[in-house]
Amino acid sequence: MALSNNVIGAINFVAMLLSIPIIGAGIWLATETDNSCVKILQWPVIILGILILVVAIAGFVGGFWRVPWLLILYLIAMLVLIILLACLAVFIYMVTVRGSGHPAPSRAYLEYNLDDYSGWLRRRVRSSYKWDRIRNCLSSTSMCAELNQSYRMAQDFFNAHLNPLQSGCCKPPTACGYTFVNPTYWISPIDNAASMDCLQWSNEQTQLCYACDSCKGGLLANLKKEWRRADIILIITLVGLISVYLIGCCAFRNAKTEDLFRKYKQGYT
Template sequence: MALSSNVIGAINFFAMLLSIPVIGTGIWLATEPDNSCVKILQWPVIILGILILIVALAGFIGGFWRIPWLLLFYLIVMLILIILLASLVVFVYMVTNRGSGHLAPSRAFLEYRLDDYSGWLRRRVQRSYKWDRIRNCLSSTSMCAELNQSYRFAQDFFNAHISPLQSGCCKPPTQCGYTFVNPTYWISPINTAADMDCLQWSNEQTQLCYACDSCKAGLLANLKKEWRTADIVLLITLVALICVYLIGCCAFRNAKTENLFRKYKQGYV
């Protein structure tokens, strides 16, 4: 029994280590400017990682100190957490399965359309009371000001590979026909009727295209890229956690069998 208990404790210690990439993924998302403004995914990931850590710690203690009820608690609750983590992995994949950038004439960067993205993601940014908060958060960052420091000439800017968020929020859509002065200052639109965003553009540095659908689409494109990266980490962790859980179940069953056999020998031999 002692050997089995030590094995169970060691297995659950490894499960504790698997909580680190989950918590780390949530913290990484929270440090990204767009995710920190939207505040959708990072806290569920962080909370789930902390719960995995706590439950694995309970299993670790139950294994080394031979506390059967604590091991049973670990087996039941960890199964629930694995199901929640699997559901989160599938959900993130589904909501980020749509949407991509579009080429603009004579531009190296891509432009983005809100309708390309999943309805669930669009609802996170389309409602005015939500977007007002997100817009204020985005406008307080230095992402657009950085473009002015990096690109002084039009052709350099047109050849730049800027982020989806910068493409959507810091400049007007290419089809509007604005004339470049600097990356965040444009004049003399040719076709203001080409897109509603053409009318939303403002040279006021706190406004720019933050009210545009292209800005919302750029935000979703950024989120998609980061969420997909996070989803890969969570998927790998999920597979490892399932393997550890199954090994732990086998070790727990063997420990129970060993314990029953020991009691049988004590009673009848």
């Protein structure tokens, strides 16, 4: 029984370690500009990671100090958390399966269309109430101002590999036909009716294309890239937790079997 309990405790120590990548993924998301402005995924990931850590600690204590009710609580709670983690990983995959950038003529960077992305993600940015808060957060960063320091010539800018946020928010869409002066200042064409985004562009440095659908599309493209990376971490950790949980269940069952056998022998003798 003692050996089995020690094995259960060691297994739960591994589960404690597996919670660290989940918490780390949530903290990483929270430090990214777009996720810190949108505030959708990072807290569920961090909270789930902390809960897994707490439950694993309970299993660790129950294993080494032989507290059966704590081990049973661990087995039930960890199963629930594994299911929640699996649901979260599948959800992230489903909402990020759609959407990608589109090439523009004579441009190295891509253009982004809001309608390419999943309906759930679009609803996070469509309402003016939600977008006003996100837009104010994005416009307070230096991501667009940094382009002016990096690219002086038009061709250098056109050959730049901008990230989705910079492409969608810091410049007008290529289809509008604006003339480059610097990355955040463009001369309006005679006919700017190619799309509503063309009318939304402003050379005012606090406005730019933050009101454009292309900016919303660029934001979702950035979220998709970062959420997919976080999802890979969650899936790998999920596989590890399932393996640890199954081994723990077997060890707990063996411990109970040994305990029953020992009591049987004592009663028989």
